[in-house]
Amino acid sequence: MLETKNPEIDIADLLEKVGAELKHQQTKSTGTQKNTPQDELQINDPYAWNQLRETLKMAELNVDAGAEVTSMLHYRGIVRKIARLLGKVTVFLGRVITIPQRNFNASILHSQRIILDGLRDMNRNTAQLEREMERIKEKSALIDYLKTSVITQERRVSILLEELRRQVDGGESSNTSKPELRGPGILDPLYLAFENQFRGTREEIRQRLLEYVPLVRESGAGVEGRELLDIGCGRGEWLEIMHDEGLLAKGLDLNHVLVQDCLDRGFIVEENDALSYLRSLPDNSLGAITSFHLIEHLSFDDRVALFDESVRVLKSGGIALFETPNPRNLLVGGCNFWADPTHLRPLYPETHQFLMEYRGFCRVELLYLHPHEGEQRLPEEEAPQLAARLNEVLSCARDYTIVGYKA
Amino acid sequence: MxxxxxxxxxxxxxxxxxxxxxxxxxxxxxxxxxxxxxxxxxxxxxxxxxxxxxxxxxxxxxxxxxxxxxxxxxxxxxxxxxxxxxxxxxxxxxxxxxxxxxxxxxxxxxxxxxxxxxxxxxxxxxxxxxxxxxxxxxxxxxxxxxxxxxxxxxxxxxxxxxxxxxxxxxxxxxxxxxxxxxxxxxxxxxxxxxxxxxxxxxxxxxxxVGVGVESLDLDPGALPAKVADIELENTKYVLCLGRRDPTKNTAMLVTAYQKYRAAHPKTKMELILAGPGEERFGLSVPGVHDLGLVSETDKEALLARCRALFQPSRNESYSRVIMEAWFCNRPVAAHGACLATAMAVGAAGGGWLAESLDDWAGLFHRLEQADDLQLLELGKKGREYARRYAEWDAVIDRYEDVLGLKAAEKTGRGATRPTALRTIHQLTPGFAYGDAISNQAIMIRGLLRDMGYRSEIFTEHLDPLMTHEARLFKDGKGIKENAGLIYHHSIGSGLTDFVINHPGPKSLIYHNVTPPDLVRDADPELARILEQGLHDLGRLAPHFSVSAGDSQFNSRDLEENGFSNPFVLPIFVAPEKWNIQADPNMMMRLHDGRDNILFVGRLVANKCQHDLIEAFAAYHSMYGNCRLILVGGFIEEESYYQRLAELVRQHGLEGDVLFAGKVPDSTLHACYRCAHLYWSMSEHEGFGVPLIEAMWFDVPVLAYKSSAVPETMDEGGLLFTDKQDFGQLAAAARLLIHDPEVKDKIISGQHRRRNDFLPEAIGPQLEALVRGMNG
CATH class of the missing domain: 3.40.50.2000 (Glycogen Phosphorylase B;)
Structure with a gap:
C-alpha cells in the first residue's frame, strides 16, 4: 500500500520496517499518553493577532512614502526616463511635506512595534502566571485536605481520651452530661407567635433566603446522596425554596408546633436537637448543612461541637452555611438582637470565621446581607460625611453568613 | 568596474x-x-x-x-x-x-x-x-x-x-x-x-565561500625539534590550539584527559595546550602541558608532529586550526554539537566527533591504540577537503563568482522577447492574499517583465491587502485590443464573455474547478459558481487555441472539454516567498516537544480532514505526545467543521487537534517550520502547492495517492494507496518522523523534486506558451 518513485527507497524494506514498528507497538502497553499541558490555542485567535502584525508590515512597506520615485516599470525607454525625471522633481518639491510625514510615520510605527512587543511579552507572562496559579490551586487543595485529616485525627484522639477518662472515673460522670439544648415544650406556641411578630413575614424571609440557592447549587448539594440538612428550620421557608427548586432537603427543629406546621406543608422534618441528630449520622453523609438564626442560641461549646460535627458528616466539597445577626450594625448589636429573649449573645464575625477555619473548614468566607435601604438610611445631602459615617454603622448589613466548605 | x-x-x-x-x-x-x-x-x-x-x-x-x-x-x-x-x-x-x-x-x-x-x-x-x-x-x-x-x-x-x-x-x-x-x-x-x-x-x-588558510607545506627538517623543552619527536601527544575562554570548552578537555589517565595510569599519551588567554591549565595535572601563546613556528612544529588535533569548542562558525591540521595531514576531533566543525569533519571524513566527557576520554584511548598509518589516512582525507574549501585561490574564485566580478556577461532586459507582442496582461476572477493562483500570476508577471513585456494583472475581485499587486477589472479598461491576454480559469466568473470577445492573442491557464457536488451541502452558492465554471470551460474551448493546465491531471480535463493540445505549466513554488518573519507566537507554541503533524487546505469534505483525524487518533493512541495542525479556512457554523469537531471530541483529542483557520503567511511559515510531518488524506487536489512547500521546509510528506498528488510528488515523499489500515499508516508516519535513515532518504528525494517547480525550471514552459500565443 506504500509507493514512491524515490530510487533510494526500497519499498519492500520499508514495508517490513512498518510491520516491525507496528508489531513492536502492539506488544507495548496500549495505554495512551495524554498530552499535557492542553493546547490552549483558540480557533481564531492567532488570525486576529497576526492581522495586526501583517497590517503593521504593510505600514512598514509604506513608511518611506514620498522618499523615492517608483520604478515605473510599466513605462519603457524614453518615456520611462521622462517619467522618472518628472517623478524626481515632484519628490524633491514634495519634501516640504513628506519629510515631516515620514518622521511621523516612522515614530508611530516604532511605538506600535514597542507596544506589540510589550503585548506579546505580557501575554507570555500572563500565561506563565496562569500556570503558577494552577499550581497554587492544586497545592491549596492539598493543604485543605491535610487540614481536615489532622482535625479528624485530633477528634479521634479526644474521643479516645474521653473514653479513657470515663473508664478511669468508673462511669461517674455519665450523669453530669450537659443539659439538652431543648427548651420546655410548653413555650413552643409562644415562640411561634413571637417569630410571626418579630422575624418578618414568610414572603420577606423567602426573598432573603433565595440568595443562597446558587451557592447550594454550585456545591452540588441537594441531589440523591448529597442531601441538604437545615438545622432550626422554623416555619420552613428555606425547605419550601429547596422543594420548589427540586433539591432534596430535610429540616430539623426542636419546636414541636413548628415541626408539625412543616410536616403539614409536606416537608421532611424531624423534631430533634442539632447535636444529637448530627452525632447519629455517619461520616461523609451530607451535601450541605444550613442554619439561619440558630447559632446565636447556642453556647460556645455547642457552637464548636456543631462545627466539628458538620465537618465530619459533610461529604468532600460539601457546603456549610450559618446566618446570624450582624453586630457590626449598631442597631442590631445594641438593640434588635435582644428582641429575642432566647438569644445568648451577638457573635463577632471574624471570630467565627476563624473558628470554622480552625475546626477544619476551608475557603471560609463572610457574606454581609440585608442592609437597610431607602428611607431608613440617613439622607446624605446636608452633612454628607457624617451621614455616610452613620449609615455605615447604622444601616449596614443586618445579618451576616459564614460559608465554609469541606475539602 | x-x-x-x-x-x-x-x-x-x-x-x-x-x-x-x-x-x-x-x-x-x-x-x-x-x-x-x-x-x-x-x-x-x-x-x-x-x-x-x-x-x-x-x-x-x-x-x-x-x-x-x-x-x-x-x-x-x-x-x-x-x-x-x-x-x-x-x-x-x-x-x-x-x-x-x-x-x-x-x-x-x-x-x-x-x-x-x-x-x-x-x-x-x-x-x-x-x-x-x-x-x-x-x-x-x-x-x-x-x-x-x-x-x-x-x-x-x-x-x-x-x-x-x-x-x-x-x-x-x-x-x-x-x-x-x-x-x-x-x-x-x-x-x-x-x-x-x-x-x-x-x-x-x-x-x-569558505575561508582560506595559508597551506602548510612544511619541511619537517626545518621545524624546531623542541618546543618549551618538550622533545616533540619522542612524545606522543594530542594538541589543542586556541584562545581560552569558557565557551571554548578547554577545561572539559583537560577533565576528559584526567579521566582517561585515571583509567590508564601507564599511558604515554600527553595533552598539549597552546593559545592566548588568562586561564591556565595543567600546572598540576600530570601529562598536561599548557604552553600559553606560542610563536607561529612553534605552532607549526606542534601541528606537524601531534597524533591529532582536538577542537572541543561548541561555539565555532569556522575553525581555522582544523584546516591547518588537515594541511599537515593530521586527523581532527570536533564537538558533535557544534554544527560548523562537526559538518566539516563529517563531510571530510578526516577525524572523529565526540560530545560527552566519556566520548572525549575514549578518544584519547583510541588514539593511543591507532597506528600511524590509520591516522595519516584520516589526515589525508582532511587535506583533500581543506584544499577544496580552504585554499585561498579557490575561496577568492568563489567570491568573484558570487559577486559577479568576473568579466560580466550581458543580460540586457528586453532583448529576449520571444514574440512581436509588446504587452501581455493576465486576467483572473479573484486575487487574494495567500491564494495559490494569485501567487502564480505574480510570478508569471515577473517572468514576463523579465522577458521584456509590459505586464499587469487585472481581476474582478481584489483583496484589499493586495491592492499594490493588481488592478481592478472595469469593462476591459487598460487592456488594449491588441494586447496579449492570459486568462486564469478556476471558477465561474463575469469575465468569460470578455475573454471570449478579446480580439488580441490569448491563452488560458486552467487550475481545475472543484467538483460542485463536493461543496453543495456546505455552500450552495459556491457550488452554483463552480457549476458555472465547469459550464464556461466548454464555452471557452473554441476560442483558445493555446491553453495549459497546471498539471497533467488538469491538462487531461482541458482535452476532455474540447481544448486542443494543452501545455502543462506547473505552479511556481519558490522558497523566497518564505523570506518573511515567522509568527513568533506560533513558533513558541509549536516548539514544545510534541510531534507536529500538518495539513494545509480548506476544510472541505474532498480534502478528507475527517480521515486525517481518524488516522491521527490512531497515531495518538499508539505514540501520544503529538499534535495535528489543520490550516485552512472554515466557517464555524458549517456542517463539515461541526462534523470534524465532533470527531475530535469522540476521540478525546480536544487539546491535540488545532483548527488554525485561514492564517497569514507568517503563521503558515511558523507551521511549516515546526512541522515534523505533512500528512494528506485528500482525494481531490488539482495540483497541491502545500506538498511542494512542505518539501522546501524539509518536512517529510506522506500523502494519499489521488488526483494530481502522485504527479506533483513524483519522487518526493511517500504515497499510500488505500486508507483501510490507520494503524499501519500511523506506523509509517512514525518512521518518517523518528527513523533518521528513512527520513533522510525521503528528504533527499524531496530536495530533488522541489527544484522542478522553481521559476528557472518552469520559465521555458512559460516561454513556449507565450510563443504559442502568436503575437
Missing amino acids: KPVGVVIPWFGRDLKGGAEQLAWQVSNRLAGRGHGVEVLTTCCASFLEDWSTNHLPAGVETLDGLVVRRFKVDKRNGELFNQANTHALSVPAESLRPGSNPFTFGTGDLFVAENINSQALERYLKRHKKKYHAFIFLPYLYGVILNGLPLVADKAWLQPCLHDEVYAYLPAVEHIMRSCRGLLYNSLGEERLALNLFGPGIGRKGHV
Whole structure:
C-alpha cells in the first residue's frame, strides 16, 4: 500500500520496517499518553493577532512614502526616463511635506512595534502566571485536605481520651452530661407567635433566603446522596425554596408546633436537637448543612461541637452555611438582637470565621446581607460625611453568613 | 568596474578576531586580483577599545595599497548597552527557540541603538551607493552592520560569521539576513545553522565561500625539534590550539584527559595546550602541558608532529586550526554539537566527533591504540577537503563568482522577447492574499517583465491587502485590443464573455474547478459558481487555441472539454516567498516537544480532514505526545467543521487537534517550520502547492495517492494507496518522523523534486506558451 518513485527507497524494506514498528507497538502497553499541558490555542485567535502584525508590515512597506520615485516599470525607454525625471522633481518639491510625514510615520510605527512587543511579552507572562496559579490551586487543595485529616485525627484522639477518662472515673460522670439544648415544650406556641411578630413575614424571609440557592447549587448539594440538612428550620421557608427548586432537603427543629406546621406543608422534618441528630449520622453523609438564626442560641461549646460535627458528616466539597445577626450594625448589636429573649449573645464575625477555619473548614468566607435601604438610611445631602459615617454603622448589613466548605 | 565596499566596524592588519582577519585577507586578495576594493570602517581602533572613542583620524588612508575610509563613531550609552547585553546573556541557551526574540521588553532596540554605530558611515552609504558594485558586510552583530546594511540592501552581501548564540536570535539580525541580496558563509555548518534559524526563505541566496588558510607545506627538517623543552619527536601527544575562554570548552578537555589517565595510569599519551588567554591549565595535572601563546613556528612544529588535533569548542562558525591540521595531514576531533566543525569533519571524513566527557576520554584511548598509518589516512582525507574549501585561490574564485566580478556577461532586459507582442496582461476572477493562483500570476508577471513585456494583472475581485499587486477589472479598461491576454480559469466568473470577445492573442491557464457536488451541502452558492465554471470551460474551448493546465491531471480535463493540445505549466513554488518573519507566537507554541503533524487546505469534505483525524487518533493512541495542525479556512457554523469537531471530541483529542483557520503567511511559515510531518488524506487536489512547500521546509510528506498528488510528488515523499489500515499508516508516519535513515532518504528525494517547480525550471514552459500565443 506504500509507493514512491524515490530510487533510494526500497519499498519492500520499508514495508517490513512498518510491520516491525507496528508489531513492536502492539506488544507495548496500549495505554495512551495524554498530552499535557492542553493546547490552549483558540480557533481564531492567532488570525486576529497576526492581522495586526501583517497590517503593521504593510505600514512598514509604506513608511518611506514620498522618499523615492517608483520604478515605473510599466513605462519603457524614453518615456520611462521622462517619467522618472518628472517623478524626481515632484519628490524633491514634495519634501516640504513628506519629510515631516515620514518622521511621523516612522515614530508611530516604532511605538506600535514597542507596544506589540510589550503585548506579546505580557501575554507570555500572563500565561506563565496562569500556570503558577494552577499550581497554587492544586497545592491549596492539598493543604485543605491535610487540614481536615489532622482535625479528624485530633477528634479521634479526644474521643479516645474521653473514653479513657470515663473508664478511669468508673462511669461517674455519665450523669453530669450537659443539659439538652431543648427548651420546655410548653413555650413552643409562644415562640411561634413571637417569630410571626418579630422575624418578618414568610414572603420577606423567602426573598432573603433565595440568595443562597446558587451557592447550594454550585456545591452540588441537594441531589440523591448529597442531601441538604437545615438545622432550626422554623416555619420552613428555606425547605419550601429547596422543594420548589427540586433539591432534596430535610429540616430539623426542636419546636414541636413548628415541626408539625412543616410536616403539614409536606416537608421532611424531624423534631430533634442539632447535636444529637448530627452525632447519629455517619461520616461523609451530607451535601450541605444550613442554619439561619440558630447559632446565636447556642453556647460556645455547642457552637464548636456543631462545627466539628458538620465537618465530619459533610461529604468532600460539601457546603456549610450559618446566618446570624450582624453586630457590626449598631442597631442590631445594641438593640434588635435582644428582641429575642432566647438569644445568648451577638457573635463577632471574624471570630467565627476563624473558628470554622480552625475546626477544619476551608475557603471560609463572610457574606454581609440585608442592609437597610431607602428611607431608613440617613439622607446624605446636608452633612454628607457624617451621614455616610452613620449609615455605615447604622444601616449596614443586618445579618451576616459564614460559608465554609469541606475539602 | 566599480569597486567593492567591505564594511566592518574595525579594520587593521594586526587586529585579532576571525571576522577582522577575514576582512583583511579578502580585501587584500580581491585587490590583488585587480578588483577595486574599498574598506568602509570606523575610527574606533579595535573591538577591545571604547566603542564611542575615535582613536584614528576620519578620512581616507591607504593601508598596503588598499583604500580605507574611516568614519567617526557616534556617542553611546554604554551603561544601557551593558544592561541589554546582560539581560540577553541571562537567557539560558536551551530556552532559545528559532523565531522567538529573547531580547524582551525592548532590550533588542537598546542593544542595536547603543551598539557601535556611525551615522557618518550610514550617510556615506546612502549617498554613494551608486559608486559601488557591491558591498560585503561582516560580521553580523554590530550596529554598523545592523543599521548600515538595510540602506544598501539590494547591493549588500552579508558574511555573517554566525554562531548559535543569543545574538543570532535578535530580530534586527533576522532583518538583515532577510533583506540582504546574498549571504556568504564560511562553512557548510554555518549555512545549516542559518537555515535552521531563518528557514528556507534565505536558502537560495546563500553561498558557502569558505575561508582560506595559508597551506602548510612544511619541511619537517626545518621545524624546531623542541618546543618549551618538550622533545616533540619522542612524545606522543594530542594538541589543542586556541584562545581560552569558557565557551571554548578547554577545561572539559583537560577533565576528559584526567579521566582517561585515571583509567590508564601507564599511558604515554600527553595533552598539549597552546593559545592566548588568562586561564591556565595543567600546572598540576600530570601529562598536561599548557604552553600559553606560542610563536607561529612553534605552532607549526606542534601541528606537524601531534597524533591529532582536538577542537572541543561548541561555539565555532569556522575553525581555522582544523584546516591547518588537515594541511599537515593530521586527523581532527570536533564537538558533535557544534554544527560548523562537526559538518566539516563529517563531510571530510578526516577525524572523529565526540560530545560527552566519556566520548572525549575514549578518544584519547583510541588514539593511543591507532597506528600511524590509520591516522595519516584520516589526515589525508582532511587535506583533500581543506584544499577544496580552504585554499585561498579557490575561496577568492568563489567570491568573484558570487559577486559577479568576473568579466560580466550581458543580460540586457528586453532583448529576449520571444514574440512581436509588446504587452501581455493576465486576467483572473479573484486575487487574494495567500491564494495559490494569485501567487502564480505574480510570478508569471515577473517572468514576463523579465522577458521584456509590459505586464499587469487585472481581476474582478481584489483583496484589499493586495491592492499594490493588481488592478481592478472595469469593462476591459487598460487592456488594449491588441494586447496579449492570459486568462486564469478556476471558477465561474463575469469575465468569460470578455475573454471570449478579446480580439488580441490569448491563452488560458486552467487550475481545475472543484467538483460542485463536493461543496453543495456546505455552500450552495459556491457550488452554483463552480457549476458555472465547469459550464464556461466548454464555452471557452473554441476560442483558445493555446491553453495549459497546471498539471497533467488538469491538462487531461482541458482535452476532455474540447481544448486542443494543452501545455502543462506547473505552479511556481519558490522558497523566497518564505523570506518573511515567522509568527513568533506560533513558533513558541509549536516548539514544545510534541510531534507536529500538518495539513494545509480548506476544510472541505474532498480534502478528507475527517480521515486525517481518524488516522491521527490512531497515531495518538499508539505514540501520544503529538499534535495535528489543520490550516485552512472554515466557517464555524458549517456542517463539515461541526462534523470534524465532533470527531475530535469522540476521540478525546480536544487539546491535540488545532483548527488554525485561514492564517497569514507568517503563521503558515511558523507551521511549516515546526512541522515534523505533512500528512494528506485528500482525494481531490488539482495540483497541491502545500506538498511542494512542505518539501522546501524539509518536512517529510506522506500523502494519499489521488488526483494530481502522485504527479506533483513524483519522487518526493511517500504515497499510500488505500486508507483501510490507520494503524499501519500511523506506523509509517512514525518512521518518517523518528527513523533518521528513512527520513533522510525521503528528504533527499524531496530536495530533488522541489527544484522542478522553481521559476528557472518552469520559465521555458512559460516561454513556449507565450510563443504559442502568436503575437
